[in-house]
Amino acid sequence: MKKLLAVTVLSALFVFVVSSAFAAGASGQAKQNTGCGLGTMLFQNNADQSSLLQAFQATTNGSFGAQTFGISSGTSECKQPTKFVSNERLNEFVVANMDNLAKDIAMGRGETLDAFADLMQVPYEKRPEFYQKLQSSFAKIFTSEDVVLANVVDNVAAVSSSN
């Protein structure tokens, strides 16, 4: 019995170590908090598992059209901003990157902010001023924890057009 117990314990430990190690990278595709405000972790646990286990998300049907370029899917449940309604790509980007955008705006620089400025079509020479304006108006843009896409884009528009 002692041996049997020992073997059981060992095999259990082995299976636990290995499978938890694999599971660390393979815990599936649960989406968390899909929405359009801060804290939207669109890609939680979706990271591709590299050579062995990759590709859960968006590759599940391998579709080029609907899912991957299908920018409309991401913002469908969000209220659209009033001033940039036509710029679907901007909306999509803000939804997917809101936390990093907020961080970059607060810090006054960053790649997400640069990409945002690209989508807002802010000319390069005006960017230092634009970034500075956004930084000093941070509280007016990200008004509360519940701020959503529509507010953020509208607020940025309001802030950047004011003097």
Place this chain on the structure above:
Amino acid sequence: MRFTVFRGTKVYGTLCPVYLFFVVIAFFFFLFTACPSPAADDGYLNALLESAKEKRLSEDRYWEALVHYKRHGSGKKSLIDDPKFFLAPDGKLNPAAELEATIRAFFREEKKDEEHPRCRFVARYAWLKEKLDIDELRLPPVACTEFNEALARVNPHSAVLVFPTTLNNSPASMFGHTLIRIDSENQNDLLSYAVTYAAVTTDSNGFLYAFKGIFGYYRGYFSILPYYEKVSEYSNIEHRDIWEYQLNLTEEEVRRLVMHVWEVRDIYADYYFFDENCSFDLLLLLEVARPSLRLTDAFWDNKVRFWVIPVDTIRVIKESGLITKEKYRPSQATRILAIASRMDSGSQKVALDVVDKKTSPQAVTEMEITPEEKTKILDLTAELLQYKYARKQMGKEDYLKQFLPTLNARSTLGKQSADAYDITPPLPPEQGHLPGKLSLGAGYRTDSFFTEMGWRAAYHDLLDPDEGYTEGAQINFFDISGRYYYKEDALKLQRLRLIDIVSLSPRDAFFKPVSWKVNTGFDRELFSDGEEHLIYRINPGGGFSYKNDLLGLSYIMVETDLELSGGLKDNYSLGVGASAGIIKKLTDSWKINLSVKSIYYEAGDEHRSMNASLAQNFKITTNNSITFSLSREKSYDYYQSEVNLSWDIYF
């Protein structure tokens, strides 16, 4: 309107003889609904087929690349397994038939333009149109709206090879991954699209994954996603640093690549973890972009090994002259450590206090410290909050309640200089040692001299030089060694490790990972008769590791060890014990690994074993090093000592 009845009929590559009279045609069409071509311009079709034959287009290198043909016996075989990809029934094996069927299909009428072969196979069409000088007006009119929209959105201009490095603690990410990023002109990288090839699976069992992945039970698909999604996955969630290699593909070549991705967008090929994997299939895309490239040959036609490691494909791409420069994109975890390294432990503590709600962000702005220091504290706080939230160590509500006030406080402090948190890039992965290893050595064990030869298939040992690899991450795949003992005049298998993984992730003020190991394979061990015999071993363990300037990387682990052999009492021996060690780089080319281990075997063949060893690696060149090791062990009541010197050649 005559052919309305045939619309949507999908038949591939049927023979369509020429009929002289419409009545006859109509009659036959009703009889054989198989014939999809509007015979209106059969003369033109035949002329094109003739011209294609004359120009031997089916033997063209570009055709081979487009249909993923590889040499197969005396002929060719496409690596694609999805029948949807072929227009001829025997297209997988017959390039000429596939070409003919493709040309015929251009004349087809479809209910939906998007399903028309000219829209489905845009790259084939573009090429044949050019080669055969096809007059589009003589084909049925087709508008590929979806493709044109997709192409406009991606707006291809240049391409970048992207390599997210390995995730230290997860063997699922071992070896890393590669993707291709398609850049537009004058646009932030995050707004680009990334093409990736991956196996589609819904299994969540690690072993099932491994098995199915190795034996081709998954289907691999290409997909194209916004790059910011990929960066978010790798950088903010998995914390893997990313290398980006600018490729010198021309705009036309990149455009071809994107067109081909469109062709294979919902087409599968059986996915094989070892060879037909993510990195291998990206090479096929690059060959379509520039057909003169022969990137896959090294891994397929002329292969010397049956696996394709992502970093090896980077080497091949580099050797082909495609790479112009490389860029390092540190992960969020790397960024956190970089910010923290510019702060004293007092300031670090303040940031951690804000994260733990012991201090408010507002209070930080009112502290009696320089604005510079306040900025660093709040920058670190913001990154840490994001990190904890992504790792699910913090709920959404808590996160938001602290993240926003932190940023709010931070926004009052102005901008940091651009280089405030500069991170010196490590050596890029392709400049590290090659993954295979041949060891030629000699030594002395207890009472006999021996010479030894070892061979490892892949990939990196704790003792191998770390440049280009993740420190503390060992993955040895198929590691075999044999010894010739002079005294006994005997050749012996010393070890055959199928897999030997050690993941040492140091814990610090910010990150608390667990370290672990697992290895299995044959080893030679002392038995109660005082002789060494071959055993089969399964040896997992877990523990903690730490890093500091004095000791380097140190670790302590609890392990279990199962040994199986007919020579053991009850054929097995099962033990529990502990191991500890330090791994320290003394100079740029000298690394030591000092370790001790003690196992109490309490079941089966009961005994105790202890082992201490000091191993050193001297790097000579990137792919040559000298290993010198000393060890002493006690098992049952026998002592063994060993000295071993070997020359390691990485290949």
